[in-house]
Amino acid sequence: MLPEIHLVAAARPNLPKLAALLHALAEAPPFCTPVVVHTGQHHDAAMFGGHLADLGLGAPDVSLGVSGGGHAGLTGRTMMACAALWEARRPALVVVAGDVDGTLAAALAARKLGIPVAHLEAGLRCGDHDMPEEINRRAVDAVSTLLWAPDEATAARLLAEGHGPGAVRAVGNAMIDSVRRALPAARGRALPEGLAPGGYGALTLHRPANVDSPAALGALLEAVGRAARHLPLAWPMHPRTAGRLSEFGLSVPEGVMRLPPLGYLDFLGLLACARLVATDSGGVQEEAWALDLPCLTLRPSTERPVTLEAGSNRLVPVAGLEAAVAAVLAGDAPQARPIPLWDGKAGTRMVAHLRERLGAGGAADASHAWASAQQGCAA
Known part of the structure; x- marks a missing residue:
């Protein structure tokens, strides 16, 4: 039986990022079972449901229904809901994306249960320590087991912050994967x-x-x-x-x-x-x-x-x-220069990193092995 990997979608910005990974997993030889968990932070058609079909995704496999309230209340209630899910249905790995409150809540709940966490879009920093998203992204990076950075400079920052080289991987920008996949249909709208x-x-x-x-x-x-x-x-x-x-x-x-x-x-x-x-x-x-x-x-x-x-x-x-x-x-807009790794292959690189880590010690022992490695030093 293949191990489950739970991909947490809290809000609209998470969806294009997770879509890149889900499509890459669907195109790769199977080695895990992806399960999409919707926390409920964004929950209506305009901000969430209507985007699923546009991105080629089905309905979430699990819906926790947690929405509304301030930062602390939403984060706390989402943590409790995630913990209850994972105590009953323990995955080998949890993938969180971006920097919304639901992302932080899921990462903390998973790590408190000893479940490894992969942070998709790790290492972003704007330097504004009062911005809620900056607080979230730094906290998520601090507890994550795998950190998927959108470019080499961001990966280098994570290494300088003390994360181990086996944990950090510059995979590229998942948003670009989704843009490239969807653009022909979008131009027809x-x-x-x-x-x-x-x-x-x-x-x-x-x-x-x-x-x-x-x-x-x-x-x-x-x-x-x-x-x-x-x-x-x-x-x-x-x-x-x-x-x-x-x-x-x-x-x-x-x-x-x-x-x-x-x-x-x-x-x-x-x-x-x-x-x-x-x-x-x-x-x-x-x-x-x-x-x-x-x-x-x-x-x-x-x-x-x-x-x-x-x-x-x-x-x-x-x-x-x-x-x-x-x-x-007036013409003061130079053509954009290429950005290395922003080539539509971020999903493929994330899958390769997952395969490396999940395949090393056997699927059944993956969660325990990763948690032990994280407690001592990043593998």
Whole structure:
């Protein structure tokens, strides 16, 4: 009987990353049984369910139904649900992706039970120690058994932090795998009425630092309104941001088309036909590189500096958004340079690392062996 590997999907950003691994596992000779566990952090069709078919995935094998509440409450309740599952149905390995609260909860619950954890997208750092995602990603890396980094520089950072060379592997960017797989279908999607290819910019905003206070969100809206004078903007709105607009009594400025949350293919199609994207999302920075789309990141730092080095992304202060949009329209947007390992083969590399580790001592003993190795030193 093949050992189970549980892949934890908490929120929408986890899905394209896990999809890369699931597709690679399906295409490889079988050596494990993948089980998709949905914690429930994102749970409606707009933010989760509608993305599954777009990514070629079926319904989750296990749904824990944990959602809502603040960071501590959500993390604690998700830990308890994961622990109950794994006490009854113990996997050989748990795979977590990214840096949302459900990712941290699953990693902690697994390691407390002595179950090895692989962190997909390990080693990202933006340097903002107050950002919830930065707290999560550092904590997850600290307890993980395997750390899959998106590039060699990130892998080197993990080694410098003290993780053993057998634990760290530069596998590439799983998001790029999913973009390449889905792009032909995404290009066939119709744009929202009123938008023409190349005639608009895309906009996404959801980070707490940008939307959780009236002052910050108000300043952003003013900047977005000024930028929209140069180029109409299409804004698929995250539910968090929509809630804050309503709570603060703010409205979308003229020249901005407010859209509901889009499915994976519809959003990718929107990006593929845009002239540029302004965002505070990490994943969008990666997708923009894959599409050779100029990206203006409305944050003071990024955990994906490789996109800055590649020329596809630039950090833009809120007050500088209008000038940055005008610069792109004037031709100040160099073609993105290649990034090593961002070649659509991250899933294959992750599978190879799993096969190495699971096959070494026999599937039945894998969990015990990995846990023992982690307690002493990374294998």
